[in-house]
Amino acid sequence: MRIIVAGSLTYAGDESTCRDIITGGADHIASSRAEKGCVAYNWSIDPLEPGKIQVYEEWESEEDLLNHFCHDSYLAMRNHLENWDLTGFGVLIYSVAGVEPVYGDDGWPRREVFGVTLGN
Template sequence: MRIIVAGWLRYAGDDRTCAEIITTGRDYILAAREERGCVAYTWAVDPIDPGVIQVYEEWESEQDLLRHFIDPAYAQMRDHLGQWEITGFGVQMYGAGSVEPVYGDDGWPRREIFGVTLAQA
């Protein structure tokens, strides 16, 4: 089952704080992307709330995510993020049993999602 990790971290400081956290954390992001089973891994400054870092990860399996949690780079990443004052966070993981594209071959959003159409919703 594919695992999605998504959420946010809020930091104290001015508009440059989150950008600095991401820039100086580049090596941890790259290390995670090289791990077995990593499909996507990114941190981004929220464009509306610059005190927030949005987090998105996608892993091929539960085992891949669990391996990530025990990788030395993960511990280093946590230490890195802890150098700044975190004032709030909300990060969740989701199990995805099915994966389908959002857009059809015509480039428009699909009219059916996992077998459900608007009329059935």
């Protein structure tokens, strides 16, 4: 089953603090992306909330995510993030029962998702 990890980390500071964190963590991000089962792995600066980093990860399976938690890249990333003053944390794991495209063949958002159809 596909797994998504998503949420945010908030640090004392502003956008430049977040930029330093992300730039300094680029090797950890790249290493995580190279792990078995990693579909996506990204940190980004929240454009509306200074000091907030949005986190998004996608893994092929629960096992791949659990292996990531034991991988050197994860441990190095945790050590890296401890260099700044964390003031808020909200990252969750989501299991995904199915995956469908957002857009139909016509290029517009679909009117049906997982069997639920938008009424007229």
